[in-house]
Amino acid sequence: MNTGLGARLAPDTRHPARARASIDARLLRRLLIGMGDPPVEFRLWNGERVAPAAGAPVASVAIADRATLFALLRDPQLRFGDGYTTGQLRIEGDLVQLMLAIYRSGTVAGDGGFVSGRLAGWMHRPRRNSFSGSRDNIHHHYDLGNDFYRLWLGETMAYTCAYYPTAAATLDEAQVAKMDHVCRKLRLRAGETVVEAGCGWGGLALHMARRYGARVRAFNISREQLEYARAQAQRSGLEHLVEFVEDDYRNITGRYDVFASVGMLEHVGRENYAELGRIARDCLAEHGRGLIHSIGRNRPEPLHPWIERRIFPGAYAPSLSEMMQIFEPWELSVLDVENIRLHYALTLRHWLERYESVTDRIAAMFDDNFVRMWRLYLAGSIAAFETGALQLFQVVFTARDNNDLPLTRRFLYPNES
């Protein structure tokens, strides 16, 4: 009788003609079992195949050499992405399906994934978000060049989760709908003042001015993004309403009717949450409203180490209990939390589709390794949001003593024209 782990390391007796599995294959098999045995086939450099115990593989991964395998065995979370980036791991089949299979198996494996995640989090401690650390971290990602992002982000240049009134909405429609959803949640009115912490390419700030008649001060520490945003303000004749400030959110001063931060919290660092909340409290005028939109988690857990290392240095996706450390020290009152994670899966699918259509131009800008690295980041993020490994929280808050509140949230859902 062959049962359990031993059986899986033994040769496949259903195919007596097949050679006994090599030590390489058996080590890989053991790793895969620890990962919940995803339905993925691996091929070693010598042609040897390592198949899942059950089910048809959704994709196949070719490992170029023993060094790549051993790197994978040592640190799979980091080295899978690195191997794919360099081409030492080649994937045949649908990358998104592969990533979904890996994420789903990890969930089934249960706390195994959690524990290894914890371990990885310790091994790969996120970089600190001091003032200069934040500049370095933000520069790493957002200053890759406006030309790069323009190729696949769409008209709005919004690089955060969109909001799909229906799944059939286009990316641009959903990004504009997101801006309106945010403005409605904030009950933004003409003539009101807004401070935005982290403004990307300025799309929301300009939308607030153009569509709502708001006066906006928008902070960002990415110089390339700000240059683009200022040019857009000039082109749109909105310079008198929108001021783009190249500075850290920690230097926000003044009082405003609205505080908005969409997709910046991921870069703030948990050690700065209370400070962010203090800033939000101090800058809100009487009856002021705030909104923080961020990638999150169902429970405290470090970001995937490959993402934190290669894509978003210093980033962290908080659970709601962690996000509450922004608000609770200052008695800010949380009015509304909406989890729109499936919208991020849709957004990322749109981004990946556009990205794939311009990989030749991206390869010319950077190189093939870069093309693969970013493809994996987009595909892996689709899988993370579709499997619930990541969440997307929008939190609306106000001062404790603000009673100027609508009774219901019906105003968020005006009748369609």
Next chain:
Amino acid sequence: MNTGLGARLAPDTRHPARARASIDARLLRRLLIGMGDPPVEFRLWNGERVAPAAGAPVASVAIADRATLFALLRDPQLRFGDGYTTGQLRIEGDLVQLMLAIYRSGTVAGDGGFVSGRLAGWMHRPRRNSFSGSRDNIHHHYDLGNDFYRLWLGETMAYTCAYYPTAAATLDEAQVAKMDHVCRKLRLRAGETVVEAGCGWGGLALHMARRYGARVRAFNISREQLEYARAQAQRSGLEHLVEFVEDDYRNITGRYDVFASVGMLEHVGRENYAELGRIARDCLAEHGRGLIHSIGRNRPEPLHPWIERRIFPGAYAPSLSEMMQIFEPWELSVLDVENIRLHYALTLRHWLERYESVTDRIAAMFDDNFVRMWRLYLAGSIAAFETGALQLFQVVFTARDNNDLPLTRRFLYPNES
């Protein structure tokens, strides 16, 4: 020059004819300054008046004797309510306005209120919610007699925050609207199964069966409530759809499409939150949804000690970070949080109005002390919700891997007929 505390303890030099304040008056004055100097006038047993430093008093409090004053000085949070209950403190003017003034001054006093709350929390440690402790705690409040609650809760006998589609809704309309709001949030469909943890007099369980065709198992440890609920089920011909179980929520077994708990969490005790979450996770079928509706706080803070002692033994109102301890250990995914605290102020105003109209009957059931105690509880709760000292959170959650989710919350707001 007289400034600061010393000046306030000195005689009022604007009224040279007035006698120098007694030591009693000066001690009381010091207490009131520590409370943020609410706009309330106090009268001592000898006719001496202690007025706020500024502003017209909204109400006047007469202190019967020195023993009452000294009790108040020693433990104002507990003894104010006790003195009002026994009649040793008599209030002239609007009780709700008085309580609003006290709550608002406490907020202005800032951390003073927080620190003294903490201290009081330590002095008056909440009673434990072990199995037998819960029975005693629940019996204390909910088994006062169905006849008592029937006098003022309205048709639905719902004893939790209602939901006012408009501020003009009646209490009964708002209670039914609350049940529908909860059922919509849970996306309850005909033929689905529900387990309810803490069902009061059974109103929601019967509503789910009657209006949605659901099959409900509803748990409660208050015998009087269950007797009433069973009689209602029989009267409505819903016995085949609703089973009322006299048992602790910790003994819930089975799997259901929906887990609902409205107004029970306040009695669960923080030490049992993770256990409650485990039960919710274990009992949810694939694609199952859960909702927990609870009084809450903007930050962790003990319940007002008089309320915890005299009205709700063992009760606690959690902050959102504390509520997340229900969900995060089990990776339950929070989909939606709505804060409807102003609805509880409206609900309580309706309850108090009805209560005042039947105090003669309540005095005949209990006594005058009871009438006053419960009046203060209702009036104080109005003030707590109107000033943001208390919140009301509805949290919707599901399993991590449930993707059977609507994209938007528009379905919660169907067009009015």
